[in-house]
Amino acid sequence: MxxxxxxxxxxxxxxxxxxxxxxxxxxxxxxxxxHTQCCSYMNWTSASTYKGDETLPGQPVRQYARAVRKKQEFPSQLQDLPPSLLKPEYASIPLAQTVDSVVKKLLTLEFANHSEKLHMKEEQLIAKVRRDENDHSSTEVKVAILTARIRNFQEHLHKHPKDKANKRWMLMSIDSRKKKLKFLRRTRYDAFEKVCQELGITYSIPPEYYRRVTRRWLAKKAFCNKVFKEVQKQKAEQRETERSSD
The missing domain is CATH 1.20.5 (Single alpha-helices involved in coiled-coils or other helix-helix interfaces)
Structure with missing residues (x-):
């Protein structure tokens, strides 16, 4: 059974x-x-036999996916740093030049993290604009440090545009650099031109008077213009009457 x-x-x-x-x-x-259209859905396994993007006969084509937009490559400021360059803390040690090749490779920028490379870039920009070898706190040095940090924020925001915290820090750094450049332009114009040329900064002169536009301010300005035109009209009529009486 x-x-x-x-x-x-x-x-x-x-x-x-x-x-x-x-x-x-x-x-x-x-x-x-x-064989009808419903059978074409049952025969979905045979779709792999078609070439290219062909679909089964009689089956509707659905395109749900959007075209992928490729982001433009943002040039990094760390590209010009050679990977064979020693780290700043080992560059002044003579023993680092005579060690084994494997050990020396570990001391180079090839195995350095991002913060160490950024510090190296800051030192390069400082060397272009500082007044002397012992200058570490002048306005030119502060502008160079802020420039390296601003470019680092720009690279990060290009990859992560929704990072609001880094965007806020970038805007604060830009405002601080503007104030320092404005002070440098007012006190030492030759140093200001050198800093802008060496660091590749385009400085735009801010307006002398700036006021946030509001509805109240616009209404007040329109009323003042109307009163001014009315006063000028009355003065013109008064002059004409005086000339006619003479």
Whole structure:
């Protein structure tokens, strides 16, 4: 009895498998209906036999995915740093020049983190604008440090545009650099020109008077202009009357 049940179940499985294999190959006569659009959905496994982006015949094409926009590459300020350059803390040690090549490679910028490379870039910009070798706190040095940090914030925001905290720090650094450049332009104009030329800064002169535009201010300004025109009109009429009386 058990053997008979096993044989019946095996025969049923083979019959079911043969029917579905015929449907997959396009032979739908065993099921008693013709090939329609619904059969094309059942025959989805045969879509891999089509070339390119072709779809099954009679199947609607749906395009849900949007075209991927490639971001433009933002040039990094750390690209000009050679990887074979020693780190600043090891550059002044004479023993670092005579060690093994493997150890020396570990002391170079090739294995340095981002903060160490940024510090190295700050030192390079400071060397271009500082007054002497012992200058570490002048206005020119502060402008060079802020310039390196602002460019670092710009690179980060290009990759992560929704980082509001870094955007706030970048805007604060830009305002601080503007104040220092304005002071340097007023006190030492030759140093101001040198800093802008060496660091590649484009300085735009701020307006002498700036006021935030509000509705109240616009209404007040329009009223004042109207009163001024009315006063000028009355004065002109008064002059004409004086000339006619003379």
């Amino acid at each position: 058990v053997l008979k049940n096993i044989i019946r179940s095996a025969a049923l499985c083979l019959r079911t498998w043969s029917v579905f294999s015929n449907v997959r190959q396009g032979n739908n006569t065993l099921l008693g209906f013709k």
